[in-house]
Amino acid sequence: MSRLQRWLRALVGVVGLAAATAAAAGQTCDTQPPDTYTMTRALGLAERVQQSLDVSGARVVIIARAGQDLTRYGLQWSHLAFAYRDDPAPEALPVAWPTSPLLGQISDHPPAMPLPRRGIWRVVHKLNQCGTADAAVFRQGLAEFFLDTPFRYEAAFVVPDPEVQAALLRTLADDQRMVQWHTSAYSVVAYPWSTRYQQSNQWALETLAGSLDPAATTRERAQAWLQLHDYQPTVLHIDALTRLGARMTRANVAFDDHPNSKRFSDHIETVTVESMFAWMQRMQIAGRPTVVR
Numbered sequence: 001m002s003r004l005q006r007w008l009r010a011l012v013g014v015v016g017l018a019a020a021t022a023a024a025a026g027q028t029c030d031t032q033p034p035d036t037y038t039m040t041r042a043l044g045l046a047e048r049v050q051q052s053l054d055v056s057g058a059r060v061v062i063i064a065r066a067g068q069d070l071t072r073y074g075l076q077w078s079h080l081a082f083a084y085r086d087d088p089a090p091e092a093l094p095v096a097w098p099t100s101p102l103l104g105q106i107s108d109h110p111p112a113m114p115l116p117r118r119g120i121w122r123v124v125h126k127l128n129q130c131g132t133a134d135a136a137v138f139r140q141g142l143a144e145f146f147l148d149t150p151f152r153y154e155a156a157f158v159v160p161d162p163e164v165q166a167a168l169l170r171t172l173a174d175d176q177r178m179v180q181w182h183t184s185a186y187s188v189v190a191y192p193w194s195t196r197y198q199q200s201n202q203w204a205l206e207t208l209a210g211s212l213d214p215a216a217t218t219r220e221r222a223q224a225w226l227q228l229h230d231y232q233p234t235v236l237h238i239d240a241l242t243r244l245g246a247r248m249t250r251a252n253v254a255f256d257d258h259p260n261s262k263r264f265s266d267h268i269e270t271v272t273v274e275s276m277f278a279w280m281q282r283m284q285i286a287g288r289p290t291v292v293r
Helices: 003-025 036-056 142-146 162-172 200-212 219-228 240-249 273-282
Strands: 060-066 079-086 120-128 135-141 152-158 234-237 267-270 290-292
Touching (some): 036 142, 036 152, 060 162, 079 200, 079 273, 120 142, 152 273
Antiparallel strands (some): 060 079, 079 120, 152 290, 234 267
């Protein structure tokens, strides 16, 4: 039995729970559990991503998935998250006894030291509640992260510099600090320099800024720090008819936080995966993206 098959079998008993979590946290609110084919693809991607993250040697990465088709805007990725390796405390590690390669049984002789055990990769990200204008921050596993019916079963991640990883790890390990820069009012096209709404990628960007600058204790200060360090949002060209239709049919879309001069010229600025990855490379605080297929 392959590792993926064992993983699938282990998850059979918790599919209902995973589906309920996705329904509460995701975009579609589909209460139907994923079918076997969908689960196989999602868990296969999660396994490949985990292997790639393990090889990277990182403790924290910024990871993206292709949850929606945004190619009309020249974008590959739709959603950002932090992934971190939750290593067990040394004292909590069980003593690992080596097996005999000949007899296939536990050796009577203890090793000189406990064998190392890698931690679990966890994902922290912001999601709006079932297409509504309300959002929350969630901590999930890699499998759950990719069970949300992505448009494309691919992922990308960047590895921040060690100092950036250390700062982020302090934030992600602290439940209160993790939501310090969070606003529940959600718009998928939130303006990067306003605090009226906040979209998922914007939360990640502002949390990164707040983690790096001790003085950036609020969203306003985090945004000021990002402007000072030349973060450039993505410009989407969305005409008035499209904006009106989106605003009338979707609760999680709003444009009234954008300056009139930009909004009425179809100039919509927002935080995207591509703009954040490009900025981190320009700032020389992360490497190039690694794509996992």
